[in-house]
Amino acid sequence: MRLQNKTFLVTAAGQGIGRASALACRDEGARVIATDINGTLLEGLEGVETAVLDVTRPDAVEAIAARVGPLDGLFNCAGVVHNGTLLDIRDEDWAFAFDLNVTAMMRLTRACLPGMLDRAAKTGTASILNMASMASSIKGFANRTAYGASKAAVIGLTKAIAADFVKQGIRCNALCPGTVDTPSLRGRIAASADPVQAEKDFIARQPMGRLATVDDIVPMVVFLLSDESRFVSGQAMLVDGGVTI
Template sequence: MFDGLVAVVTGGVSGIGRACVEAFHAAGARVGVLDLDPTGALEDPRVHGVRADVADRASLTAAMASVAHTFGGVDILVNNAGISAVGEVEENDDAQWARVLDVNVTGVARTTAVTLPYLRRSRAAAIVNISSIAASAGLPKRALYSASKGAVHALTLSMAADLVGEGIRVNCVAPGTVDTPWVTRLLANAADPQAEKRQLAARQPTGRLVTAQEVAEAVVYLASPMAGAVTGTSLAVDGGMSGLRLPARAT
């Protein structure tokens, strides 16, 4: 499906990013992995790991040039890198707000900006941003994180409108709670991590956490030529959380 195409995934060493790298690789793409520490990237001649920080334009510019030089161009960008924040609106200070918005929102814009010169030369250009169910559902103690992902959703729509005339499709995937090392680290701060994990699973109608592989398959679809008529769309991969209202389970 992706033979001859090059995908770049930010934050591609672990979690959703790694699942995306593996899915693109399995589908025939060559993959650039941009990460703060790329040493854990999938080892394969069709995978090129490069150190990059989405908060640093110079490192992104150099990393994208390295991928393009190695593989001959860039066709697909997956803006996956992001950081979390926990707390109600008054519980994160100004520095935390600035940091999270810089990575999660400006980081998407920054990475896209340095990639566009390559995408404009592609015959199958696509951008997929990783948003979240938090962009549209009011989740407790996620004020800052939700604000950042709501901005990613809005940015996706605006980018799609700006770039559709150039043949560059822009979409986002909005996962529910995904069973990744990132979520495991968040749960480690809870008084009872296992109970908290069960609670997170129970709030999704399927009764379980989403897998990183399920998110990756959605990303691959949106990036593929099969989705040629899809742009400006947010695809929920959330176990039904965004659309279903089921009766409370008996305890």
């Protein structure tokens, strides 16, 4: 029960890393508010509170922050992956990548931060975890211009928050996974011209010879949200199977 008596909010908790993280935090004793833009995906999440949330809507962000009250932890997991080089990017794709991957994260963190500062004043620490990526933000990958640029911005945002509030007990870190076998990845593989080859290519870039599972990633999520990481802040934490060795 490493998270007992703590309250966490998780975005994009309907599937993949977000869902597994919400359940793991629940199992460690936390009160968890699991949110997703698709309410159907939140079905079956027993033992957690659920709420439909479009993180790109400022009014919805303010409403959820007011509803849940002071948080001990926030996991900004919502995001989108765009494919393509600089020559392929449409302005609307670039704008949406930054709106969802960065601006929405900033707004939700800003809305929750006053309550988290209050919690940190009482308990000594509160934790913000932002979903970044090893892809392009840490290591360059082809056809990931908008995605990589937005995820690099997540790391910059993370470090800025960490620097501004470290003396007030707020920790802020970025999670940088490798290639994880999630519904999102499966959708991208299925949409490719040659799905079989696309899956082989994703696996080939992992030195360990396999895709990550959510179970490979979630222990780092729990660690960074827990008091066990109380001396860790402003870091881009890689869980990438050796891609960036």
